Amino acid sequence: MLIDLLVSALVLLGAAFALIGSIGLVRLPDFFTRLHGPTKATTLGIGAMLVASSLYFSTQSEGLALHELLITVFLFMTAPVSANLLAKAALHLRVRSIAAIPRAFRDS
């Protein structure tokens, strides 16, 4: 019962954060602000859902189901890397930015 409640809360929280990340992607004004939505909200959202899945399968069947943690760790390791690469590409292509880009980084 308690586990059920916990899994439900985590699933709902995760879905909410994933949705917020996508809303941010559509609603925020320029590329560099849009970058914030997916790197943070979506990553946490899916992290919460994977923990929920791990909990669910650990209590449903015999034995622990920890392999969801692999995806979680992988996503938390790669999300900053892809955000950084995307930002580099955007700087290189001189994508429109609301914030002023410091001179040292303007030419690449």
Next chain:
Amino acid sequence: MMTWLRFPLTTLALLALWLLLVGSVEPGQVLLGALLAALITGGTAGFWPRRRRPGRPWLILRYLWRLALDILTANVRVAVLVLDRRRRPRPFFVELPLALEDPFAIYLFASTVSLTPGTVSADLRRPADDGRTLLLVHSLDGGDAEGASERLCRDLKQRYEQPLMEIFR
């Protein structure tokens, strides 16, 4: 052939990865996992960049705990900013001169910055005239406040760079 013995942590991590992936701890799987871990570590060690070994496990744990808490608060703040229709975010860029030198430590710092409150690390550059690395950080909000960039620099340095300096001493 015995290279893997010099990297016990990597070998153990690979073994743990294998066991998680197959989802069992039967002796056969442990043996196969250990064999694969030793082979992969031994075979690829030559390609790794030399790096300093992180020390002091309790500091690492404290850092990870703080990081987890900050990721949670970061998300709530970004969520509020995204959902509040009346507010327009005021983004700004900051150049952060790093005191860290070890490439792996810099990677950890940049990742931390990307995962925590309202900031994404965008680019790294080493100007020709001095040896220090510059990290370009994009902040989602607060650009209109007086001295916002100085405050952000100080916060990031104090909160994350200091502990990393101690871990990678």
Next chain:
Amino acid sequence: MILALVMPVALAMITLALLLNLWGLLRGPDMPDRVLALDTLYIDSIALLVLLGIQFDSQLYFESALVLALLGFLATVAFCRYLVRGRVIE
């Protein structure tokens, strides 16, 4: 019990998130925006797979979620390299 009530809501939210990502992918306006939307799209598809795994009580979805995570990251890296260098493999 509660989970059975929560699951359709969560699935609807993820579907909405996927549609918003698709909108972002089509709108752009620049290439990095599209790659970012694609990146978010695949992460949200992982979320969808995980939810379907819980919904249908099957662990088989885990493997596809793992493969999607690996491929999605590689795709983003390749796209970014292409945007910066003009080619993927040198």
